[in-house]
Amino acid sequence: MQNTGLAPIAIIGGGASGAAAVLHLAREAFARPIMLFERGLSIGRGLAYSTRHPQHWLNVAAARMSIYADKPDHFLNWCIRSKAVNSPACAETPIGVFANRMLYGAYIEEEVMRAAGARDTLSLVNDEVVDIERRHGGYELMCASGRTHSVGGVVLALGHPRRGKGGAGGAFEGADPWSFDPQSARSDQPVVIVGTGLTMVDVAISLASSGLAAPILAISRRGLLPRAHASKTERAAPRVTPHDGRSALGLLRRVRREIERGRHDGACWRSVIDSYRPVTQEIWQSMPAAARSQFLRHLRPWWDVHRHRLAPGAVEQVQQLIGKGQLQVAAGRIVAVEERNGEISVTWRPRGSPATRTIAAQTVIDATGIDGAGDGSEPLRARMSERGLTRPGPMGLGIDVTRDLRVLDRNGDPHRRLWALGPITRGVFWECIAVPDIRVQAANLAAHVMAEMSPQAVGS
Secondary structure (H helix, E strand, C coil): CCCCCCCCEEEECCCHHHHHHHHHHHHCCCCCCEEEECCCCCCCCHHHHCCCCCCCECCCCHHHCCCCCCCCCHHHHHHHHCCHHHCCCEEEECCEEEEEHHHHHHHHHHHHHHHHHHCCCEEEECCCEEEEEEECCEEEEEECCCCEEEECEEEECCCCCCCCCCCCECCECCECCCCCCHHHCCCCCCEEEECCCHHHHHHHHHHHHCCCCCCEEEEECCCCCCCECCCCCCCCCCCCCCCCCCCHHHHHHHHHHHHHHHHHCCCCHHHHHHHCHHHHHHHHHHCCHHHHHHHHHHHHHHHHHHHCCECHHHHHHHHHHHHCCCEEEEEEEEEEEEEECCEEEEEEEECCCCCCEEEEECEEEECCCCCCCCCCCCHHHHHHHHHCCCCECHHHCCECECCCCEEECCCCCEEEEEEECHHHHHHHHCCCCCHHHHHHHHHHHHHHHHHHHCCCCCCC
C-alpha cells in the first residue's frame, strides 16, 4: 500500500456492508489509505452470499440489487456482460431476472478487487480484529495474528451477530443452518427446523436437493411462510405524520387502510408494502420504546413475511416440497429438546392446543434468524462492550449509533472517527440489512468520513 503520510481508515468486516463502505469511499476519491479487514478468505460475501448452493436465490430482482444507488442497473448489466443471465445462476421470470446469491457474492468481490487494482491506497487484510483501543487521536487495532495497526478512523461493518444457545429449545443448541452439511442427513428420521422464514426455505431446499427423502418439519410460533413476489405497480411513499408511530396497532391500521386504497386503485398489497421502504426508518425512529416493543412482539412476523418475499424459483421449490408431503410447516412452540445416546427427542405444542407432541428427530436446525447483540463469543464485539466503547442499540438490537452513523459509547457520547453501518445498526435504523438499504448507508457514511478525515478537514 502506498505511503501517503496520512493515517489510514480501517473497515472492519469484509461482507456486503464493508464492501459497500470501501466502494463508496473509493468513488469519492478518499485520499487516505483504506484497510479492509476480513478474517475469511473471500471479500463481499459475508453470511448472506457465502453459500455455495446454486438454488439459494436473492429475494430481490437483479435490477434492484446494484451496490450503487445511483446506478440501479449496475448488477443486472454485470450479469449481462458476464453472460450469467444465460446460465443456471440466473432465472428469467415474468417479474424480472433473479440471480442466485453465489453469483451476487462474485459480483461484490469483483467490484472490490477492481477498486483495489485501481488505487494503490486500498489494502485487503486477511486477519481478524479482536480488540480496539483509542490511541493518539486515532485507534490501535489488535488482530488475532498478533499484529497491531495504528489507524486514524474505524468503520465497524461486522454484519449479523453470532447466535447463542437456546434458539431451538431451552439450553439445547440447534445446528447452525449456515454450517450444517445437508449430505450428513440420514433418510431414516425427520429433520426438525425451528423457524419458517427465509432461512428455513434455504435449509429445506438444500436438504431436498441433496437427495434427502426424510420428512422435514418446520415449526414457528405462527407457522408463517414468506409471501411470493408478483407483478406490481410502483406507488409513491406515503406521507409520514407524527402520529404514525405512536402505537403498533395504529401503524397496522394505517397500513391496512393504505392496502385497501391501493386495492381500489388496482394496486396489490405488495406495492403498498414496498412504498413504505423510503419512510420505514423515519417511522421506526419516531416510535416510542413501548410501540417498538409491541411491533417486535406482535407484528414483526407478519411484516417480515410480507416485506421480505421469496423469489419465484424458491416459491416453486417450496410448493413442490409441501405438495409431495416432504415439508410440513406448523404453528407451534418447542417445549423441550433432549439428546440421549445420539437420539434427539423433540417435544412441541401445536398452536392453540393444550396437548404436546413428541417426535424422534435426527437433527434440529435453528433457523430462527439473527438478532440482538450476539452471544458474546465474538472477541471484538465483546471487548468493545466491556470497555464501554459501545452500548446496545434500541430494543437490544446491535449497537447504538447516531443518525450520522457515529458509534455511541456507554454514556451515550459519540466517538470521533468511529462509525458503523449495516445490520449492526439495526436498532437505530431497522431497515438496514438488505443491499438496497446498505448502499444508501454506505453513501452517507462516505460523505461523513470525507467531511471529517479528508486532508482539508480541520485537525486531520
